[in-house]
Amino acid sequence: MNFALRAIRATTVSPFRRVTTINIQRRTMQIRSIPMWTGSHDNYAYVVIDDKTKDAMVVDPANPPEVLPVLKELIDSGKINFKGIINTHHHRDHAGGNAETLKQYPHTPVIGGKDCDQVTTTPKHNETFKIGEGINVRAIHTPCHTQDSICYFLEDGEEKVVFTGDTLFIAGCGRFFEGTAEEMHEALNNRLGKLPEDTRVYPGHEYTKSNIKFGKSVLDTPAVRDLVQFCEENEETQGKFTIGDELKHNVFMRVEDPEIQKATGQTDPLEVMQKLRDMKNNFRG
Template sequence: MQIKQFEYKPLSHYSYTIISEGKMAVIDPERNPQQYYEHAEKNNAKIVAVIETHPHADFVSSHLEIQKKTGATIYNSEKLGADYKHQFFDNENEISLGETTLKAINTPGHSPDSITVVATKGKETVLFTGDTLFIGDVGRPDLREKAGNMKSKREELAEMMYKTVTTKFSHLPDNSIVYPAHGAGSLCGKSMSDANKSTLGDERKNNWAFQKQSKEEFIDTLLDGQPFIPSYFGFNVDINKIGADNLKPSIAKIPFFANTTAKGLIVDVRDEKAFKKGHLKGSFNIQAVSEDSKFETWLGSVIEPKENFTIVVESKKDKDVILQRVAKIGYESLLKQIITISDENLETSPKLDVQDFKSNPNNYTIVDIRNKSEVEKASFFKDALSHPLNDLRNTVEKIPTDKPIIVHCAGGYRSATGSSILQSKLKNIIVYDLSDAVEDFK
């Protein structure tokens, strides 16, 4: 049994392949399937199965595209209610992959249709736990109240998760390897470890969810302090239930125009320094200059899945990478065009005199755009107003405008987006980005 883990860092997503005697299964694949094809070819293996542990909320899966290209069978829970051709994979169902046996355990809690895949060969046992069991945590239970074929209240799912943790893994040995679908940084849980795998024995010892506690204590802990839910999560659940269109033709339809302008909703993905030097009026600066930046998360949090938008890039060579990233969350269907801009008729962003701010903080209105849970743990400024970035477009009118405004986050990435939103929405008001100078105030 040959297992390979694939990581997509911006979404903290892990997908997997299993190869046994020339046959390969793909588990929870990301939007671009090319890496799985290349891995199969390199190992002289045939892709015969694609397994979805649940309909993912934070990324678009390529399960349907892989099926179309390879003829592989898609497996998922009957409870998912998938609209594409598939086979049910629930309790006691098995898949033979060479000399490896794959079994399904229904493990509801993150979603009502979640499964865990148990792979065995000889004495070796491996668990692909999807968003049910993470390293150090379990999946959040509050994403399916408004999305998906089967809707469940968070309290009901939290109770399901308690039953899953206390009963569904008890027959499995401590040395079972645990491979989750996400790691630290994902919004599908709240306290995940940086580790990319574990053993069931270690999770029984160290994961809070396995410790002795009442059902009520478990549910209270699970529901408390969960992060915000990005706007695009329900949108992705629905796409994954239907099955996404093939990637390449989907992004090939997006036109590119050089040295032009645009109206409507504009997302400028350039570095914040280039954006502040000159940008189209009304643009939002959601940076995508780093391979590890959380661009997809913030694009899908700031822009609603019903909104069409234009993207501004630095140069044409950035187009293909940005299209791939936009498609990770299915937003290529909302993207009207990608453009570069000329140097004419651009707006600039004012530069903050940090020393003046340090000396005269009361002369400014300070807006803290960190998540609610971050603010509850620590505040950098006593009088800062909390307006989390994911909801800032809706709360901007509540921000006082009698003083210049300073926007801050925890490190500088999000404040570039937040300050650009306020600059767009608040006319004739000076808006500053504290950026990475926030480090001086920690």
């Protein structure tokens, strides 16, 4: 369980002129990761809960046998009010569980790209909606991996997270199945890369260990070595790194870095992006 707890220190002066410090624990949005197909596809679904209202949505509940028992427990115990499915893109290992989930919970809204199974609402680029009272969600269109790829930027007070599907992984990015290097450059470096640097990243897969192995083959810096070390000691990396971290250790977000230009033999950012993708596709580290 990954609760975001934030301690707010409030200092008050008592009538007896004694300074008293009290700690108020303010709980902001809660995110629960549900690993799916661990050891093969290594996907993640996520339950996002608004603490105040208990309203919750589930991101990419693709494998019902692994997701539905978790949802059922949360719903039946009164911990959440299940309000909707959010999809990052149409691939089966992301949107393939919608029908089964809707069978259990009919009339649930499905928010996602236009090609997602059973989709009911496709938000426009930069369109916003809420989860409960506290969580503001902004849809960020990132066509490339699929043309219907959407990332979701969530804010609850100071807390900021982004669900990136198969567009941005920790230290990597998705393959360009339906798009171009130009589109991925726009997605990573103009849209996601310009989010606040303290935004925590929740990707659609746990691919960090192999991503950073490739990353280290083209960029050997302290930030890259730190992530290699982190992956030696941790199986899961979702929510542990921010956009600011990605700007340092993700080679696809450093297409103007001279060391990466040298490794790819290219200088134009789009050529660097394409070459990095080709090199990663063929990498057998």
